[in-house]
């Protein structure tokens with residue numbers, strides 16, 4: 245049902261280079277192919293700035309007839325301590341930026357709880373009960389994180405509570421009034437193994453701030469030092485990279 249992680253794999257992700265307005269279209273094409281073939285697909289969704297225009301492009305395509313309201317959404321992560329109603333929570337982001345424009349009932353929106361002690365195990369059970377994730381969208385942090393799997397995360401990791409790197413709290417301060425101290429210190433994130441159990445993965449990266457992490461993920465050693473490098477253990481990964489984020493690729 246879900247793919248096993250192959251320890252011996254080191255596969256180059258398929259690379260799609262697309263900049264400016266083409267970025268959202270190229271990424272939306274990949275999502276649309278899955279959605280059109282399976283309107284009730286389970287879509288794993290990343291938060292952050294990078295995918296915002298991609299979700300907007302999908303919503304535009306909905307107005308042109310693409311059926312999106314039967315999708316189930318599964319988020320990658322959530323901040324610990326934030327109420328789901330908090331406008332800075334990922335629960336709020338996924339509802340407002342993705343589910344509402346795509347016409348998906350909130351009952352089909354799943355985000356790990358930032359308030360429950362058992363959030364990790366609960367979320368693993370939930371993903372299994374949904375039959376796994378058909379297509380997982382992931383972004384990449386400047387330090388190579390995926391979800392909130394910071395450097396040091398193991399390839400075998402599952403959904404769990406993690407501590408955020410200081411650099412991640414600085415990077416995400418914009419969502420918290422510009423104050424890194426206001427960013428929660430911990431999060432609940434799908435693990436690397438959880439992410440790799442999706443049937444297909446699309447990695448999105450825009451901007452020069454991601455160039456080093458993208459190059460390390462694509463060409464560097466596969467290791468916990470760059471969690472995104474573990475995506476090369478999966479056979480169905482496509483990376484959509486703009487010119488700036490791809491600036492250090494060979």
Ligand code: GLP
Nearest residue numbers: 291292293294383384385391392
């Ligand atoms: C955040 C999220 C990730 C996201 C990444 C990049 O901290 N936890 O899921 O992909 O960092 O975010 P952005 O697209 O805003 O650069």
